[in-house]
Amino acid sequence: MxxxxxxxxxxxxxxxxxxxxxxxxxxxxxxxxxxxxxxxxxxxxxxxxxxxxxxxxxxxxxxxxxxxxxxxxxxxxxxxxxxxxxxxxxxxxxxxxxxxxxxxxxxxxxxxxxxxxxxxxxxxxxxxxxxxxxxxxEDRQRRLEQVVETVPGCVVQLDREGRFVLANDRAEEVLGLTESALSTRTYDDPEWRIRDLDGDPIPDEELPFRRVLDTGEPVEGVRHAIDWPDGTRKVLRVNGAPLFDGAGEVASVVFSLTDVTERLRDRRELEAMHDRLETLVSNLPVVLFGIDDSGTFTLSEGKGLAALGFDPGEVVGREVDEVYADVPAIREDVARALDGEPARGRYDLEGSVFDVVYEPVGSSRAETAVVGVGYDVTERTRRETQLQRSREQHRTLVENFPNGGVFMFDSDLRYTLAGGEGLASVGLTSADFEGKRPSDLFPPAIATELEDAYRDALAGEPRAFEQSFAGHHYRVRVVPVGEDGTPTETGLAVSQNVTERRNRRRELRRQNERLEEFGDVLSHDLRNPLNVATGRLELAREECDNEHLDDVEVALDRCLELISDLLAFAHEGTATVEPTPVSLDDVARDCWRTVETGGATLSVETDARIRADEGGLKQLFENLFRNGIDHGPADVSVVVGDCPGGFFVADDGPGIAADLRETVFDAGVSTASDGTGFGLSIVKRIADSHDWDVTLTEGDRGGTRVEFAGVETA
Missing domain, CATH: 3.40.50.2300 (Response regulator)
Structure with missing residues (x-):
């Protein structure tokens, strides 16, 4: 960073x-x-x-x-x-x-x-x-002073007015003046008698200091002569570079001065420093470039060039309009910078996205009129786009969450996002939640339970519970947004309106009470007279042999069978559901062993674990297995497998006609002439007691397929 x-x-x-x-x-x-x-x-x-x-x-x-x-x-x-x-x-x-x-x-x-x-x-x-x-x-200045004092060559620093503000000990050896004496001079002091190597005066605008100040560009290898105070003539090799302030303006100029009349180690050191600088620039993870006033590249360096398909220096000497003929935005931004106005742009180039800053340097004599720096922001742009898309999808999902609400909260227990179709049913909107805590919106008892659950979730522990509010009953699940068991800064709460389901359970309880009464009638008031009739039939057979007695026996057996099924039906309607984690594979195979299967076969194609009442699930499988075996061929094949939201049981028997599929779950309805019609009705009641949705369709191989959705996994 x-x-x-x-x-x-x-x-x-x-x-x-x-x-x-x-x-x-x-x-x-x-x-x-x-x-x-x-x-x-x-x-x-x-x-x-x-x-x-x-x-x-x-x-x-x-x-x-x-x-x-x-x-x-x-x-x-x-x-x-x-x-x-x-x-x-x-x-x-x-x-x-x-x-x-x-x-x-x-x-x-x-x-x-x-x-x-x-x-x-x-x-x-x-x-x-x-x-x-x-x-x-300030740090740069301190480091500069430290470097200046340790550099073996002569180094001086001049302010914008051309006054000497810093000089190391070697300055006296090269310039013939102490640091205190230099502080009284400027770069163009007449006592220097600055001349070119031919002995001619040098115009002010061509002096190294003025060139660096005016252009903001370094100078290198400039040679001119000066006079020492004792009249000694010295030829200096001058290298200068600007130091910029926070606004990008030249604040001062640093010069390295070498007495080239005595070429010693100063020259080698400066050349080594130049090589290190060139290596540094070439390896910067950006694109550095310069453009002259004709729109021609004068510099192109930096590792970022590789993403654009160029080598360092490859475009030098070529015009911007030629290199980027198909990118009008670049040409327009360069033209603006050449007119003296700083510019900035973002471009998609060769599949890479670059942010580029252009800065005019402002001298008619400068080789480079505009300098620029380009930053490869491809990955950052991709992440920003993905994040924005994810946020939009998330908000859309939250706002349309059916029959409830979705809420995100921060470590201060304040809502950062809220939505869902269920908000309107309690007179609230998304805006009512954002920035608020539960205690700002709900009665104390509800708010306290919510805030306790939110704290647990932020500590890495999910919570699930039920609450009643504004005439509605909700099932609430709170989880951390992060790895399970790990503290986090953000939590997620999902609230599902289960009022209708709860009312349905209450109605089922009332029906169960009636079924219990019905079971009492079946088990006592009907079974006892039938048992008496069966006994009398046996006595009648001892007294006479009449074919009408055979029909009586069949009718009595049929009545007892109906009573047994009705008792089972009544029992399923009143059984208490106690869901526990169970394996579909284990329960299905156990039930298959308790059913008269003959030549039928079972295939279990699921390893799912669900939350269900094990006894009720076994009776559900037994009834479905018997249904497939009783109504199918001797070698019927039965399959148990996964489906969206739950599981299915299918067979390859004759199936059930489409016009009967909506009624076969009704008590007493059977497609077989000798069936009691309670098997699938019991299946439906077991599914309802678990709050599962049950659907009957045609299987992949024909036959009957019964699907169960809304099943909670364990």
Whole structure:
């Protein structure tokens, strides 16, 4: 990460914790670089000001223990240049004047809108970047002074007025003057008697200092002669380079001066330094280029050229209009820079995306009129595009979530995203949630349960529970957004409206009560008379042999069979469902062994584990297996497998006609003349007790396929 895009640590001093929290959120929203820590008063703020821990202080004017201007004075005693922004609701010319006198970096009145925080974020960034640039400039100057003192050659630094501001010890050997004596001279002092190698005066605009200052470009290998104070004539080889300030203007010029009348190690050192500089430029992960006033490339260096299909120096001497004939935006931006206006552009070139900055250098005599730097932002652009697309898809999904809501929340338990069709049913909108906590929206009991679950999820532990609100009943699941069991900064909550399902269960319970009564009638009031009739039939057979008695026996057996099925049907309607994790494979194979299968075969094509009542699931499989065997050929094949949302049971028997598929789940309906019609009805009731959706279709190989959806996996 470059220094200019590094995170910015802000100390926000205000006695209102809600305002500090709001400011932290808004600043983070407006600038992804700002990281905010809070302090209630001046004492706490000063205690937090360890060197290097804070990049900027933002303070209210009215503090608990003092005021913002007094805090500023105390901060300045510790750090005279640390950015300090007075962000206050108390605005007056007197406060502003006092703050400016105390050295405040910026002054801004509070406001409730996002625009105020956008301005505050911008001013913080500008102040910190300026401070960092100033610090870097001071560091560069210190390093320069250290380098100058250690370089074996003569090195001097001149300010914009051409005055000597720095010279190392070797300067006296090359220029014949001490550093203090040099401080009284300028680059064009007449006592130098500057001449070219032919002895002719050199015009001011051609002197090395003026060329570097005017063009912003370095000079190398310029030779001219000077006079020492004792009249000795020296020929110097001059190499000069500009030093820029934060605004990109030439702030000073550094020269390396070599007495070429005595070619010694200074020349070799300078050549070695030149080689290292050339290697550095060639390996920079950017594109560096220069363009003259005719639109011709004068420089092209940097590793970034490879992404454009060029080698370093390959386009030098070619015109921009030729190289980028099919990219009008580049030609337009270069033309703007040649007219003296800095330009910036983003281009898709050869499949790579580059951000390019053009800077005019402004001298009619300069070989290069425009310099530019290009940055390969292909990967960053791709990530930004994917992120934006993902956000749009996510928001669309959330906003259209059926029969409930989806909510994202941060480490402060505040909602960052909310949506779903179910919000309107309780009189809320997405905007009502964003930035709020559950305690801001819901009654205490509901809010407390939600916030406890959110904290658990942020700690890495998912939660699931049910709640009632505004006449609706919801099933809520809360999970961390990250790896399971790992603390995270973001959580996700999904709320599903199960009011209708709950009402259906209540209705089923009422039906179960009636079925229990019905079961009592079947088990006692009907079975007992039939048992008596069966006994009397046996006595009648002992007294006479009449073919009518055979028909009576068949009818009685049929009645007892119907009673058994009706009892099973009633029992399934009243059974308590206790879901546990079960294996579809294990349960299906166990049930197959309890059914009269004859020549039928079973194939299990799933290894899924689901949550179900094991006893009820076994009866579901047994009834489906019997149905396939009873209605199919002797060698019928039965398959159990996965389907979207659950599982299926299919056979390759004769199947069920399309016009009967909607009624076969009704009690007493059978496609066989000797069937009781309760097998599939029991299957339907078991599915309903688990809140599963059951569908009957034709199988892939013909026959019957029964699908179960809405099944919860284990």
């Amino acid at each position: 470059s220094a200019d895009r590094a995170p910015i640590r802000v100390l926000h001093v205000d006695d209102d914790p809600d305002l500090r929290a709001l400011a932290a959120e808004m600043l983070a929203l407006e600038s992804g670089r700002v990281e905010t820590v809070g302090a209630t008063d001046a004492a706490e703020a000063l205690a937090a000001l360890d060197p290097g821990t804070v990049d900027c202080v933002v303070s209210d004017y009215e503090l608990v223990d003092t005021d913002g201007v007094e805090l500023l004075r105390r901060v300045r005693e510790r750090d005279a240049s640390l950015p300090f922004v007075l962000f206050t609701g108390k605005g007056s010319e007197e406060v502003a004047s006092e703050a400016i006198s105390a050295g405040v970096t910026d002054y801004l009145q509070k406001g409730g809108g996002r625009e105020t925080y956008a301005i505050l974020a911008n001013r913080i960034e500008n102040a910190v970047e300026a401070h960092r640039a100033s610090t870097r400039a």
